[in-house]
Amino acid sequence: MRIDSATRDQLQAWEKELSAQYQRICQHELSLDITRGKPSAEQLQLSDRLDGILNGDYRAADGTDTRNYGGLEGLLCARELGADILQVPTAEVVAAGNSSLTLMYHAVLTGYLFGFAGNVPWRDLQAPKFLCPVPGYDRHFAICEQLGIGMVNVPMTDSGPDMDAVEEQIRQDQDIIGLWCVPKFSNPTGVTYNKETVDRLAQLAQFANPGFRIFWDNAYAIHDLEQQVNLPSIRAATLENDTADSVLQFASTSKVTHAGAGVAFISASSANLASLKKQMQAMTIGPDKVNQLRHSRFFAEFTMLREHMQKHAQILKPKFECVLSQLHNAFGDADLGTWETPKGGYFVSFNTRPGCATAVVKLAADAGVKLTPAGATFPYGKDPEDCNIRIAPSFPPLEELDTAMAVFILCVKLASVRQQLALP
Amino acid sequence: MRIDSATRDQLQAWEKELSAQYQRICQHELSLDITRGKPSAEQLQLSDRLDGILNGDYRAADGTDTRNYGGLEGLLCARELGADILQVPTAEVVAAGNSSLTLMYHAVLTGYLFGFAGNVPWRDLQAPKFLCPVPGYDRHFAICEQLGIGMVNVPMTDSGPDMDAVEEQIRQDQDIIGLWCVPKFSNPTGVTYNKETVDRLAQLAQFANPGFRIFWDNAYAIHDLEQQVNLPSIRAATLENDTADSVLQFASTSKVTHAGAGVAFISASSANLASLKKQMQAMTIGPDKVNQLRHSRFFAEFTMLREHMQKHAQILKPKFECVLSQLHNAFGDADLGTWETPKGGYFVSFNTRPGCATAVVKLAADAGVKLTPAGATFPYGKDPEDCNIRIAPSFPPLEELDTAMAVFILCVKLASVRQQLALP
Known part of the structure; x- marks a missing residue:
């Protein structure tokens, strides 16, 4: 899907098709959240031995x-x-x-x-x-x-x-x-x-x-x-x-x-x-x-900390791969956005076409997928290009993340096409 | 011991006798501390069940x-x-x-x-x-x-x-x-x-x-x-x-x-x-x-908290009694200071004769008994009367507190007598 080279007819056809898809998704009454960089329950569990570890010895x-x-x-x-x-x-x-x-x-x-x-x-x-x-x-x-x-x-x-x-x-x-x-x-x-x-x-x-x-x-x-x-x-x-x-x-x-x-x-x-x-x-x-x-x-020992972090990585890696592979499959040869491929941390940063981020976040919210508010990654909440969206893959279970990303991608497409159609 | 009605000879005799006692105590190389309102190890132990109480259930x-x-x-x-x-x-x-x-x-x-x-x-x-x-x-x-x-x-x-x-x-x-x-x-x-x-x-x-x-x-x-x-x-x-x-x-x-x-x-x-x-x-x-x-x-349940606090009281009461009975025995019919008899909390507040608190704290420190600095209970550390000393009985074991109070009382006597002798 390449917006810049699309004809108005093509854009209108896409808009119709994407809108129909979006309507169907809205009927699922999803409630998914990829907003904050919170560890998942599975990650937190790695440290459950903490309570009780002192075994009565507080010195x-x-x-x-x-x-x-x-x-x-x-x-x-x-x-x-x-x-x-x-x-x-x-x-x-x-x-x-x-x-x-x-x-x-x-x-x-x-x-x-x-x-x-x-x-x-x-x-x-x-x-x-x-x-x-x-x-x-x-x-x-x-x-x-x-x-x-x-x-x-x-x-x-x-x-x-x-x-x-x-x-x-x-x-x-x-x-x-x-x-x-x-x-x-x-x-x-x-x-x-x-x-x-x-x-x-x-x-x-x-x-x-x-x-x-x-x-x-x-x-x-x-x-x-x-x-x-x-x-x-x-x-x-x-x-x-x-x-x-x-x-x-x-x-x-x-x-x-x-x-x-x-x-x-x-x-x-x-x-x-x-x-x-x-x-x-x-x-x-x-x-x-x-x-x-x-x-x-x-x-x-510090080695125990390193080993512990590898367990986190094992849980996080499939989630990052899910986000990145969906983005790649959807937008790899499109002109709908750019993103980074992080080697660690908690986020994937996605840039929509300028002026689309707010619309994407709104569409996703209405379809039951909560994204970090557009602009949140900028001082005073003001993204001058209105393009950056922070995706946090860590918290939801993999299948929910997969669904959330599918919705996200649909919303990016729909917002981009609508924006292009609205241009004079 | 009543300072106000004592003759100069009497004061000098007291000073000599108290100084000798003080010198003997200094040789014991004490290291006692009744400065801060810290709970004792025995009190802290009442709550040692806290670590491990969750038993893996963090919800x-x-x-x-x-x-x-x-x-x-x-x-x-x-x-x-x-x-x-x-x-x-x-x-x-x-x-x-x-x-x-x-x-x-x-x-x-x-x-x-x-x-x-x-x-x-x-x-x-x-x-x-x-x-x-x-x-x-x-x-x-x-x-x-x-x-x-x-x-x-x-x-x-x-x-x-x-x-x-x-x-x-x-x-x-x-x-x-x-x-x-x-x-x-x-x-x-x-x-x-x-x-x-x-x-x-x-x-x-x-x-x-x-x-x-x-x-x-x-x-x-x-x-x-x-x-x-x-x-x-x-x-x-x-x-x-x-x-x-x-x-x-x-x-x-x-x-x-x-x-x-x-x-x-x-x-x-x-x-x-x-x-x-x-x-x-x-x-x-x-x-x-x-x-x-x-x-x-x-x-x-709140009743469990009340019962828990009664255990604290059982540990604290003998310590407050130690402080108060020593003060009563030493100063009950003297003109060397006044104090409160608290029904709870962590402190006994003692007022020396005006102008003596700093000297008492110094004497006690030199004899190995750490008291809250004179003036600490006032803004900017300035006690206009230089008389208030805060005694914190909770932390030291009872026998140490007993020794510390004996030293404290001696220092109050000595500082008071010396001050009176120095007056014109």
């Missing part, structure tokens, strides 16, 4: 009674787990509560209210703003939006953010004080940043506002579907460039063990950690160390 | 898979537990993470950055400030201090804050936008607010800044040592006065189950909850529902 190897108050930076053995995931020294890691999103929120808050490492608090700048590679993660953007921090789109490429655009923006505007990154299996495009991108990111602090921080949300650090994809170390790159203060790294076990009940980590330079801990000190006596101990017992 | 009664993302306001059964503790309707409760302090921080943040229920954000006022009944809880004060919110001392009486002072301050200053309260077994004085105090508190919103909020930190709601002490309902009082938006209530299971690994609760009007949830939405996908489920299974 950590270093003697800490995890049941009591204290320990702002988290349990040593949990920090070691975070250090393994992020491939950084334990001394640079804080192990916190159940959400890396919460850690990012507090890190933005620290920069905004108090400033990192003695720098001017962002709220004292005229128009503080973050660079946002797009499409990106809606919850990153929501943090900035809530605090009134501006957002500037920069395009994603297949090797990371468009670094020419990033550098130009920063040179032009000293009020740019942040950059959101999901450096491995980027949300949603699935891209892993290459060495050149990481090196250029590590050099930004040489000409950015001294308070500028890269938020390195390594949410999918160990979430490879097949062979391990190597993400160049941002820490090593910043050490080479003497810019270690410019990066804050995040990870969690949310998509490793139980999604809402894991452990989150932040890694940063000692100056940044000092700023963060000062903020945290007024907010908490310490994280849930009992749950941290559960996790470090569950993953007593 | 809540309402069908929620607690292992996955979602549920900003917490699990229904956990909210019911919070509602039981605070004696409020479940619909007014959010069940959150492991710390009510964190909830309070975020509530202050909500008021400060965004304003509650459509009111002016506190940061937009000229000099926003909280009223702080003193002595009070240092971690409350630390939140205000970090955000640059001013603090105004008001005296505690044996029925709650001095309400004449509270009302006068609020009438004088519309920039007063908060009031810290620990209404039952107040930290540190052990006082429980009486009906008149609660009623007058509920009326403050009738003449305070519309953004004014009472932070009702009911940390010891169910922490009675003997018979249950009744705290009049602030919710009922505000409903009578049409001021329900003026109160935010907090509680947690920190001193019920495991101190760092419990569940925290906030209860508020729907307008306040809407403001809080808006803030939370950018910060978190939801709390650790697995741990919430553990707690609601552990306390399947």
Whole structure:
């Protein structure tokens, strides 16, 4: 199906045929959901041994009674787990509560209210703003939006953010004080940043506002579907460039063990950690160390974590294959959209023809298939091209995903044909 | 030992004798700690059944898979537990993470950055400030201090804050936008607010800044040592006065189950909850529902919680008795200090003669007994009378507490005598 070269008659015939198909599907009263990157019950079950794993022994190897108050930076053995995931020294890691999103929120808050490492608090700048590679993660953007921090789109490429655009923006505007990154299996495009991108990111602090921080949300650090994809170390790159203060790294076990009940980590330079801990000190006596101990017992060795992730991959791979093969079969030789083929992570990013995404999501919803809202992958929910749709294959069972994708494809076709017909 | 009526010779004789005793104690190289209100290992053990209690069944009664993302306001059964503790309707409760302090921080943040229920954000006022009944809880004060919110001392009486002072301050200053309260077994004085105090508190919103909020930190709601002490309902009082938006209530299971690994609760009007949830939405996908489920299974009935708290009381009572009997024996007919006799909670508040607290804490530290820093119970760490010391009997074993109290008493005597001798 090639829209651009189709005659009006052809388009009208397609519209009629696709509409009839769509009407039939609507009668099935489907209720399917491929919106959020939630693990499936089958994946969650891999970690069900967590509850009860302590077997009455609540003492950590270093003697800490995890049941009591204290320990702002988290349990040593949990920090070691975070250090393994992020491939950084334990001394640079804080192990916190159940959400890396919460850690990012507090890190933005620290920069905004108090400033990192003695720098001017962002709220004292005229128009503080973050660079946002797009499409990106809606919850990153929501943090900035809530605090009134501006957002500037920069395009994603297949090797990371468009670094020419990033550098130009920063040179032009000293009020740019942040950059959101999901450096491995980027949300949603699935891209892993290459060495050149990481090196250029590590050099930004040489000409950015001294308070500028890269938020390195390594949410999918160990979430490879097949062979391990190597993400160049941002820490090593910043050490080479003497810019270690410019990066804050995040990870969690949310998509490793139980999604809402894991452990989150932040890694940063000692100056940044000092700023963060000062903020945290007024907010908490310490994280849930009992749950941290559960996790470090569950993953007593890093190899156990790797093996555990392979079990996730075995469950996820057929789902990604389902999405990708349906897209390939339907659109492989069509002009109806483009997509990425991720080697890990949680998403497949699909771009419709410009101006079609909202219509596709609406059609799918009316047919009982819930998609992430069009625009959600952009700051303020505004996709200037109205084309990006994030597909999350992980949660539904395979047969439901298969049905949902068939509906999705039909909706893309129908929306595209109707749009073309509506053009003058 | 009565200082005021003692001759100089008598004081000198006492000083010599007490100094000698003190020197002997210093040689014991003690290392005792009665600083923080931490439960003892024996108390923590009461809840060791928590880990493993789920027995592989991670589904809540309402069908929620607690292992996955979602549920900003917490699990229904956990909210019911919070509602039981605070004696409020479940619909007014959010069940959150492991710390009510964190909830309070975020509530202050909500008021400060965004304003509650459509009111002016506190940061937009000229000099926003909280009223702080003193002595009070240092971690409350630390939140205000970090955000640059001013603090105004008001005296505690044996029925709650001095309400004449509270009302006068609020009438004088519309920039007063908060009031810290620990209404039952107040930290540190052990006082429980009486009906008149609660009623007058509920009326403050009738003449305070519309953004004014009472932070009702009911940390010891169910922490009675003997018979249950009744705290009049602030919710009922505000409903009578049409001021329900003026109160935010907090509680947690920190001193019920495991101190760092419990569940925290906030209860508020729907307008306040809407403001809080808006803030939370950018910060978190939801709390650790697995741990919430553990707690609601552990306390399947409210009577089980009551029985559990009686076991705590049995452990705590001899410790409070130790502190109180030592104080009574040493100072019952002396003029060296005053103290409260709490019926629950975690502290005994002791007032030295004015100007002696810092010296007592220093002497004790040098003899190996760690006390809460003098001044800690006041905003900015400044006790204008330098007299209040918070004693926390819960953590050390009874024999250690007994030794620590003997040292404490000696230090009070020695500091008092030396101070009197130094007077012109």
